[in-house]
Amino acid sequence: MSRFSTSSATALTIVLLAAQSGYSLPPTLKDAYKDDFLVGVAINRDIAMDTVAPADNVSRTQGRVDKDVALVKEQFNQISPENDLKWSLIQPRPGPDGYDFAPADAYVNFGVANHMYIVGHNLVWHSQVPDWVFRGTNPPPAQITPSMGFRREYSGPRASREELLQRMHDHIATVVGRYKGKIQVWDVVNEALSDNGTNLLRNSLWLQIIGPDFIAKAFEYAHEADPDAILRYNDYGLENPVKRRKLIALIKSLQAQGVPVMAIGTQTHVNVSSPTPEQEDQELTDLETLGLPIHVTELDVNGAQGGQRGFGADVASNGATTQGGLVSDADQRLAAQYANLFKVFLKHHNYVKVVTFWGVNDGVSWRQRGHPLLFDGNDQPKPAFAAVINVATEKSDSK
Numbered sequence: 001m002s003r004f005s006t007s008s009a010t011a012l013t014i015v016l017l018a019a020q021s022g023y024s025l026p027p028t029l030k031d032a033y034k035d036d037f038l039v040g041v042a043i044n045r046d047i048a049m050d051t052v053a054p055a056d057n058v059s060r061t062q063g064r065v066d067k068d069v070a071l072v073k074e075q076f077n078q079i080s081p082e083n084d085l086k087w088s089l090i091q092p093r094p095g096p097d098g099y100d101f102a103p104a105d106a107y108v109n110f111g112v113a114n115h116m117y118i119v120g121h122n123l124v125w126h127s128q129v130p131d132w133v134f135r136g137t138n139p140p141p142a143q144i145t146p147s148m149g150f151r152r153e154y155s156g157p158r159a160s161r162e163e164l165l166q167r168m169h170d171h172i173a174t175v176v177g178r179y180k181g182k183i184q185v186w187d188v189v190n191e192a193l194s195d196n197g198t199n200l201l202r203n204s205l206w207l208q209i210i211g212p213d214f215i216a217k218a219f220e221y222a223h224e225a226d227p228d229a230i231l232r233y234n235d236y237g238l239e240n241p242v243k244r245r246k247l248i249a250l251i252k253s254l255q256a257q258g259v260p261v262m263a264i265g266t267q268t269h270v271n272v273s274s275p276t277p278e279q280e281d282q283e284l285t286d287l288e289t290l291g292l293p294i295h296v297t298e299l300d301v302n303g304a305q306g307g308q309r310g311f312g313a314d315v316a317s318n319g320a321t322t323q324g325g326l327v328s329d330a331d332q333r334l335a336a337q338y339a340n341l342f343k344v345f346l347k348h349h350n351y352v353k354v355v356t357f358w359g360v361n362d363g364v365s366w367r368q369r370g371h372p373l374l375f376d377g378n379d380q381p382k383p384a385f386a387a388v389i390n391v392a393t394e395k396s397d398s399k
């Protein structure tokens, strides 16, 4: 059998014809920014398994999934798993037999096969944790609730600090250990900061049962399981100076204790009205004082009228932020905001090492009514795609 598939032979012919005619192919995102940072994308189960997967929160035909897969391979050199490595999906049941590895394995294999930089998302989060994790041993049967607990917090009898630490340890050791050497970066702790008042930490069950050192413990366990992995703290809303101050206080305190936090993930779920370039610049300038690489982990720009305030990332409030139809001139405003953001990322390229879009196109986005990405639901580039490419091209021209 020939080493080349029909599609690689076709691609080769196109490249040769293009070269002969002097026509250069349009640059891709990963090529345009190859000297600056990785450009990645969160992929869903459909894409990782190249199938129409009922567990995914979107409805795509096989034809569309095939196009999504092709676009991911063409444009991006880094992937993040949108859902399949979250606790409730990878370990829905207790114990060593409680894991469902198939979708996560498919995700990692996709990255390995396509020579991509692979992120693990996430190990410890207040959301998408099954109830059994927080449940005390031998609770009265009537109080056992079977739900997976996506949006509601477990309220039955609680595990002790020691039990919960043991479960956290076993989960991290198993999942990080399984993908050791393949997953290069882990979101170890996700969204632990409080949005309210002066409290530093969110009042999660992790905090209530273990205490504030649940964060340090999670990093220690992850480091133990894969000493070569880059361990990230990831949060949203860091465009807001108040939340950012909390982040800086938290990371400095972890650093002072010798906790192996190695990169800052700033999710960057923003909108077309804010942040301004000055605000984004200030955010990155402040984060750089921590001396760690910065990863833009979940970039999208909400174009819906309802989403022009705040930088929330809670899926439960997403309905409200995608209400009201699109802002006027949505395509142009999206393009302008993306251009502004990428100019700031480039300015900070000494620290910004990864920029990940949260979804490949508007059709699979968690904010699909806000049309927040560079490609439409048919994988066609929007004006924002050209705007992002132009920022890189202008930078190269001015060198």
Ligand code: G3I
Pocket: 054, 055, 056, 057, 082, 083, 127, 128, 150, 236, 267, 298, 313, 314, 315, 366
């Ligand atoms: O697994 C069930 C499936 O069994 C069921 O058939 C289906 C029906 O809707 O739902 C499936 O679960 C959904 C899950 O995604 C997997 O597809 C949940 O309902 C849905 O709420 C969940 O949404 C995800 C959300 O995180 C959960 O909090 C979004 O796709 C995902 O984009 C979003 O990503 C988060 C980051 O992880 C952290 N930062 C904020 C970001 C946006 O909220």
